[in-house]
Amino acid sequence: MGRNTRKRRTPLATRIVAGAAALAVAGGGLIWANFYASAHEEDSGRNRTRSAAAQIATIDCPDVGQRIRDVPDRARGEVDGELASMDSQITDAYQRLATTRQAQAGDARFVQNSILGPLKDRRKALIDRIQLEINRAGGRADDTLDELAGCQGRPADQQQDGGGQNGDGGQGDGGQNGDGQDQDDNGNGVAGPVADDFIDINDVRPNSRDSRNGLAADGDGGSTGTFTTDCGVNENNLFNSDNLIAAPGVDNGAHHTHDYVGNQDNDAFSSDEDLANADTSCRNQGDRSTYYWPVLRLQDGTREFDADDQGGGAEGNIGRILKPARAELRFVGNRRGDVVAMPKFLRVITGDAKSFTNGDANANTSWSCSGFEDRQVTDKYPLCPEGSQVLRTTNFQSCWDGQNIDSANHRDHMAFVQEDGGCPNGFQAVPQLQVRLAYDIPTPTVVNGQVRNPYAVDSFPEQLHKPITDHNDFINVMDEDLMNEVVDCVNRGEDCQ
Template structure:
C-alpha cells in the first residue's frame, strides 16, 4: 500500500455507506430532474393548488382542445394556447377569497416575454402583484403576497409568432372555494379596472355561464294593459304594415357587454357595436343619453351589439345595419294596445351558448340578392356577388315591471297564438335586427366570437327618448302604418 492510498477502517463498512449515499443522491437528482421537466418541484407535488378546483376563462383559445381549463387540470400533457395575437389573458376564479402566496407558471415553448399577474376581489378593481418585460419561459415560481378571488395573467407580448401557451397555471395559498371545477371557456366574463382588450378567438370553445351582474336588476312602476291606446290617423295611400326603422351603422368593437357583465371591461367575447358611440362595459342609461349615435334618426341613442363575425381570423363588420320596429306576432285587433318600449329596457335574443342549431338559436342566415337561398340557423354558402345576411327577432311581450332580469331574458317573452302570455301581458314593438356582411363563399371560413353561426345573438339597450318612442308607436304601430326613419308614413 502506498502512502497516497485511501485509508480504510472496518473493511467493507465505510465504502458501503458511501455508495448508499451516492445512490440516494443520484436517485434524488433523477427525481428532481423529472419534476423539473414536468414543471413541478417535489415540495409542490404534494401541495394541491387552489386553482385546481377553480374555473378558468381566457381571452381566446387556439382550438377546442387547447382550452383554458387545460391549464389548471394538474396535468403536464394538456395545455391552454391562445390565438396568435397580443394581448391575451388567462383568469382563474378561485370560488371565494383566498390568501395567495405563490403563482407557478409552467410555460410551453410559446411563452410571454411581457406579462403581469393581477388579483381582484370581484369588485372590478385589480391589484398588480407581479410584472415583467423579460420573461424567459420554462417553469416560473412567483412568490407573492395578495388576497383575492380572481387571479389573472395578462400577457402583452409573445415570444414567437404563435400565441401564448401554458401547461399549468397554479395558484397556491389558503382559502378559496369551489369555483365550479375546471370548466370554463373562451372569453367568458372576467374583471378588469383598466381593460386589456383581448384578441378574438381562433376556434372558440363553448363559453362558460356568465357571471351574475354586479348591478341590481332595474324595474319600473308596473304597467298593466288597459285596452286600446291613442293612435294616429291612417294617411291616404299609407302602406298598412306596422313599422318604423332605424339605420345604425357600425361604431366600434370591444370585448365588453354592459348587459350581461356590466362594469367588467374585457369580460366578454368580442362584440361589434352599432348606434350609440359611447357603449362600453360601464354604460348605463345615463351615459347612453349623453352619448352620440350613428343612427338615422339621430334621436335614437340606443345601443345594439352582436358577436363579431370573422372570416378566418379577420373581423368583418356589416355594411347594412337595419333595426326594424314592428307590430308583428300579435293579432291586428291587439295592435292598438302596443305600448312604447320603456326607457332603459334591456333585451337579449338568441343563445350565445348554443351547442347545436335548436329552438333557442333563433337567428337566421341567408344570402342577400339570392332569394334568401339556404335560410338556416347556421352559416350558409352564398354565391359570388351576394352577401351573407343575418336576421334576428327579439321578444316583444314584456312583464310590465322589470327592465332587465337575472338571466336577461325572463322579463321578456315571445307571443303565443297571436297574443302575449298572461305572465308577460304588455305588448311592445318587436325589434328585428337585419345585418348584411360583405362576404360570400365557403361558410367553413366564417365564425362568430361566440362560436358557430347558431350562437348568433343580439343585445339591445333602449335609449330612445320617451317622447320619440311614444310618437312612433302612436303613429306607426297602433294604426298599422309603415313609417320611415323619421317616424312618419
C-alpha cells in the same frame, strides 16, 4: 381600425380581466389543439394524440346565470361580477385544455385531475359567494346551485339537446365519446369553425327552420305598421369585448368583440346617464339606443387591432373584422293587437352566446343568403353563391312583463309571442325589434374535409365559433317623443322611419 375609449370608473361589480396569458400563434390566435404528432414521431404516438383530441375538444359547464332568480337589486352588480369571474375561469380552463394535448395523450386522467377537478372547486367557491351575496341582500338563494359546479369535457361534434350537464367531468377519464371524429384547426391555430359548420344554401330545405324562438310579431291583424331606424354599420369603429347588459362593470365580460351602432358611449362602465347623454350614429338623433352583436371575422390571416388582446386574438377571435354592408333595424307590431311603449333603458338579450354547450333552447339568429330568404338555418353558416350576400336575421322578444327593465338572468322580464301571436299571461306587447345584417363575404371553400378562408362569429373561446352561438343585444334609449312615434306608427299600420 380602433376601439372606443374606455372610462375607468368604480364599477358596479368586481372588475374582471381575463387571467390567462395570451397564447399567441402566427395569426395572434389562441392555440387550441395540437392534434397531430410531429412528423418525426411514430404513428402510434400520432394516433394517441389524435385520439386524445377527439375525446375532449372543449369544456361544457352548466350555465349558472340562467338558473338564478329573484336577486335583490342591491346584489345584482356583485352577482354579475361573480358570473363574469366564472366565465373567466372557463376560459382559463379551456386554454389549459388547448395547450396540454401531449400531457393528455400520456395520462388518461390528466384532464379530470388537472383541469376539470380544479375548475369545479373554483366554480364552487364562486357559487358559494353568489349565494351569500343574495342572502345578505335580503333574498333567498337557490341552495341547489352547487349542483352546477362540475363541468365536463366533450368532443366538438357532440352538441347538447338541453342544458349543460352536471357531474365531475364526463369524459375526463379518457374514455371515447362520440364518433371519434377529429376536429381540425384549418391551419390557423384556433378552434373552429370547421367544415361541418358550413352548408351550401342550396342544401337547406325551404321553410324548414324551427322558428319557435324567433316568431315574428307582425302579421295581417293587430298592429301592422313598421318603424325603421337607420344607425349605420359602425362607421365610427366602435368595438369592445364588454357586455353592458350581462356583465356591467366587468372589463372583457364577453370574451369576444362586439360591433356597436346607435349609442356611442358603450362599454362595461356606461351608466344610464352616460347612455342618455351620449352621441348616436342613428340618423334620428332621438334614438340613442344601443344595438350590438358579435363581429363576424374572415380568417384570412389579417392581424386586426385586437390581435393580441383579450377578447380578440388572445382568446381565439382572429382575422379581419367584417362590417355589414347593410344593417336594417326595424320595429314591428303584434298580430293580436296594439303595442305599448318600451320603458327607457329596457335591456333585451336574444340568442345565447353559449348555445353550443347550453343547448339550443335560447338560440335565435337565422343565417341565409340574399335571394334564398326562404332557406334559413340556425346551426350552420351558409355557403352563398357568387353575388349573394350572407344574411344574419334576429327577431327579438316582444312581450314585456310591464314592470322591469332587466331581470336577474337578463331574460325573465321579456318573452316571445306565443304561436297565436299573443303574449303570455302577465306580459304586454311592445314593438318588436328585428335586426337584419347583410355581408359581402367571399365564399369559403371546403376541400378534403377542411374549410379554407372561413368566416365565423366571435365567441367565448370554449364555444368554438359555432354559428348557433350568435346573439344580439339592445338597450332602449329612445327619447319619449320618438318612442311614442314608434308606437303610434306601428299601431296605425303605417311604415315610418
